[in-house]
Amino acid sequence: MKHTIVGVDIAKNVMQIHWVDADSGEIVNKPIKRAAFLEYFSNRAPCLIGMESCGGSQHWARRLIEMGHQVKLMPAKFVKAFVTGNKNDAADARAIWMATQMPSKEVAVKTEAQQAVLALHRMRQQLVKFRTMQINSLRGLLTEYGEVMGTGRAALDRAIAGVLERLSGRLPAILIDTLREQWNGLEALDQQIAQIERRLHAWMKQDEASKAIAAIPGVGLLSATAAAATIGHAKSFRSGREFAAWLGLVPGQTGSGGKVQLLGISKRGDRYLRTLLIHGARSVIFHAKDAGAWLDQLKKRRPINVVVVALANKMARTIWAILAHQRPYQKGYESVRPAPAR
Incomplete structure (x- = not known):
């Protein structure tokens, strides 16, 4: 009808x-x-x-x-x-x-549970952003008084106690106390982020899809729960390649007169999930003891950033295959295209 x-x-x-x-x-x-x-x-x-x-x-x-x-x-x-x-x-x-009425890739309609998981991810992402802003703000304010600290949370924690002690004799107590309160406030943000991660971990234990894709090298708690909730129904994508393209992990194109030029990745689709997969791929490349022959050969032929995106693309296609075919992850598995019917 x-x-x-x-x-x-x-x-x-x-x-x-x-x-x-x-x-x-x-x-x-x-x-x-x-x-x-x-x-x-x-x-x-x-x-x-x-x-x-x-x-x-x-x-x-x-x-x-x-x-x-x-x-x-x-x-x-x-x-x-x-x-x-x-x-x-x-x-x-x-x-x-x-x-x-035009052919296009639809956005998956998610269940309330899937949307709740994505809401936890968005809130965690916001808290991480607030924490980074707070750290950079403290470093910038203290630079105005000649105190330069290294980049990152660890460098701030190591240096700020001594910095505040040295400045306590020069600056008003109202400023020193406020700076110390802002530094102590980072711990509260840490606790909130950790609590959200614990809730995500508890949800992953009950969700079969998240547990299945978490077995993929480079896919951790955040990537597994975000992927399972974002993809919705895996069958809405015709193939793993289409899912990877939907995430923006394929080259963009431009051309005219029959000449097509490939650009960098298109960066379409869900930016958050794409970022998690790229970070996971980079972790595998730099820390995995046995990354596999395919990755070793690719590292010899291509720049490292190209290798990272290629591995992230492969991870996305693997995620789709596990969810679409409902099979566990198997290291070294090779898919075989069925022979065409005669």
Whole structure:
């Protein structure tokens, strides 16, 4: 059965919908209040509803799917190409309606549990950012008084006690006390980050997908839980190559006149997961005792950063294979492409 295509521009209070009646050709483009949004679709036959992947889209997608509708979440960058004329809610809803009909890679609709895990990752990432800002702020303030410390948390912890003691005779006590409080506040951030990691570890023990991909060299607690929650349903990707391309771990392209030039990695998709995989790949290259013949040969032919990205790409494809085929990780496993049917 062919579903009616509806474009929805979601917002906090007012949703804009756009669709075309198949029988009369009437163009419908109107706003709907948040309270009446689900009621509007509950009285309709199953539709294909397109939305931008933004704040609140996962919630609305889950609710609409429960009603029997199909939902297509799309990156905002993909929808932007279809906006014509002035930008407003009506134009955005029309652009989403047009983009829904174009072939594109959808953003996976995640369960509430998967979204909860990603929320823990985002909060941990924010706390790490705050901690780094605090460390750099302390180093910068103390540089103004002639005290230069090395980069990093360990160098700060080693030097700051002596620095504050030397400056206590020159600077007001109100500043020294505040600097010491800011330094002690780093420990509170450490505890919050550690607590989130313990909760992620407890969740990974109960999640079979996370435990399976954690066996891959270079995939640890953060990479395993983030990958399992981000990928959603592995079968939504046709292959491991498509998953790696979706993460931006493939070269970008530019060209004209039949000549195509390969650039650096495209950096599309989920930046957080891509960063974790690249850091994991770098850890394998520099610390693994037996990295494997494939990696050893590649290191002889390519620069180290190219090798890191290549290994991260391979790790992404391995993650997809484990989740899609539901098999444990096997070191040295070689996939064999089936012979074409005659």
